[in-house]
Amino acid sequence: MSTRQTTTDPLSRVEDRISHRFTDRSLLEQALTHASALNNTQTGGSYQRLEFLGDRVLGLAVATMLHRNFPRADEGELAxxxxxLVKRETCAEIAQDLKLGDAMRISQSEAQTGGRQKTALLADICEAVIAAIYLDAGMATAEDFVRRQWEPRMMTFSGPLRDAKTTLQEWAQARSLPAPTYDVVDRSGPDHAPVFIVAVHVERHAPAEGxxxxxxxxxxAAxxxxxxxxxxWSE
Structure with a gap:
């Protein structure tokens, strides 16, 4: 695959970071384009359709990787x-590592409200890039990209294998208590970087906040x- 000479080109820098040179570069450009960057006469061209596909490609690639690396894990643990691994926060972290936000095409107003740092947008762009690689070079290349970015996180993950809300609900049910309820106690910070404080309530127990x-x-967190x-859960 030929290399490009324009190292200052934002798309070339993205290609360097993701270790893939596109045959159809318009796929990468679309993956990095927010709808706000399109004018009123354009009906397509944003990342959204690619994000839909990339979500499925990522899920299959990660599921295959888990099936291969954890032969003794049951279906529940694998899930x-x-x-x-595929949650929004993980995808956004990888997008940040690859500096995809720097290359996004977004409107000035979207950029001014922190669009390049929004977790949801970064996660979507990350999945769109996966789809672009898949469409450009096939599943094997897309899986190779996913393996490079996700495998270190897969092998070093040491947190609980069950999410906290599900575990707390099952814990309450085992004690014949009603399901936990959650209330927003406070919201602060700018729109592009909000901070929420939530309290969880379980009957006969003091609330906890996160x-x-x-x-x-x-x-x-609560x-x-x-x-x-x-x-x-122990510390």
Whole structure:
């Protein structure tokens, strides 16, 4: 595959970081294009269709990798490991590592509200790039990209294999208690970097709080705080 001479070209820098040179470079350009960068006469060309495909390619590639590396794990453990690896936060971390946000085509207004650092957008762009690689060079090349980026996280993951909210709900049910409830206690920070504080309530137990950049993350943090306080999860 031929190399390009223009090292200052943003797309070339992305290709360097992802270790793939595109035959059809328009795929990479589309993967990095936010709808806000398109004018009113354009009906396509954003990352969204690619993100839809990339989500499926990523899931299959990671599932295959887990099946190969954890031959003794049952279906439940494999599913929990998969969820940890393909969740939005992990995809966004990889997008940050590859500096995909720097190469995104977004409107000035979107950029001014922190679009290049938004977790959801970075995660979507990451999946769109996976789809672009898949369409450009096939599944084997896409799997190779996923392996390089996700395998280190797969092999070093040491957290709980069950998410905190599910574990807390099962813990409450085992004690014949109603399901936990969650309330947003506070929201602070700018729109592009919000901080939520959420309290979780379980009957006959004191509430516990957690914080995060979204309500979902804060709920997980609150559930984890209660699980650790009650000795269900150790430090």
């Amino acid at each position: 929990r490991r998969l969820n940890q 914080s995060g950049s979204s309500k979902r993350i804060a709920e997980q 559930a984890e705080a209660m699980l650790r306080r009650e000795g269900v």
